[in-house]
Amino acid sequence: MNYYINEHSLRGQFEKADDFWNSIREYTLPALKKIESNNENVIWKKDSLWQTAVCEDYTLAQLLNAKGGKNERSGITAALKIKLLKLVNQEPYWSIDEGSEVEVCEYGFDFPYSKTFPKVNCFTEAIANEGRILSFVHENYKRDTLEFIVIINGKEKNLCLDNIYSKEWWKKEPLIKTWRLEGGYLIEIRSNEYTYHPPHFHVSYNEFEAVFRLADGQLYRSGKKNPSPKFFQVIREWYGENAEFLQNAWNEFHESSMHEST
Incomplete structure (x- = not known):
């Protein structure tokens, strides 16, 4: 964050x-x-x-x-x-x-x-x-x-x-669903999001950050520092196996916006 x-x-x-x-x-x-x-x-x-x-x-x-x-x-x-x-x-x-x-x-x-x-x-x-x-x-x-x-x-x-x-x-922090991958990658679905963004998940690794679309796992936007190709490979492979879990977590927090994006 x-x-x-x-x-x-x-x-x-x-x-x-x-x-x-x-x-x-x-x-x-x-x-x-x-x-x-x-x-x-x-x-x-x-x-x-x-x-x-x-x-x-x-x-x-x-x-x-x-x-x-x-x-x-x-x-x-x-x-x-x-x-x-x-x-x-x-x-x-x-x-x-x-x-x-x-x-x-x-x-x-x-x-x-x-x-x-x-x-x-x-x-x-x-x-x-x-x-x-x-x-x-x-x-x-x-x-x-x-x-x-x-x-x-x-x-x-x-x-x-x-x-x-x-x-x-x-004490009043918005809810965040997290997954921690081997190697230090952190993946998040956040409850407090701006509605103009498409459904997405956040990934951070050391000083690198990026946001990926839930619909297809493609990069939505990256942070000020561009991650390495390995960063994208790790997330692409993990997304392929866990897309359903990500979508369920987003639905739990943002059910209405998920329907609007489809």
Whole structure:
């Protein structure tokens, strides 16, 4: 599963650095640990995330590189800094220069600030790759879902993204049916899908991801990194033996859309 850090949820809302570190310790870090507990999960961030404002006096980069104060005697804040430094400095990144296949015509949250969102942002990236949003603590992002109106194939569609700002979100996590293959391949049928997509299943292997059609097992779309021919061979052979199980799992979650696609 792809997770996208919400760069718009960090824009100077904290009065002081201690407030930021307290929110990281109580909300953000437990959520990060939950995500990282699954090796198949990938956390994406904007390539300029380090420039975002934390409070009036500090950007994220300045705060992470600032000398420790009295609160670091216990080592708690120092440990949080190390964790965030690793996250910010570790690939993968996305860039606004890459463009996006998703056009959002209305954001159903964070108004009026959402009027200033660039055309390419964490939300368009998450929509394009069927990912989830990971937000810092912000009053406008203390919600489980984010609503959008987007243009897909020339038509307006209403969509929602999962939004996570604390570990509590997983108590209401949408259902996912998984199969684990030898060699580290993970196959998923997800209950929370956009209805404009044909019935499909997700495959991940290390840093590679792809989506395949249920109807014929053919590639629907791949991630930012193209898998090897062996990747497709393994999935093609497995699909040939397990197509019925995949279709049954999809039917369990999306019976109406399965009928519409036939």
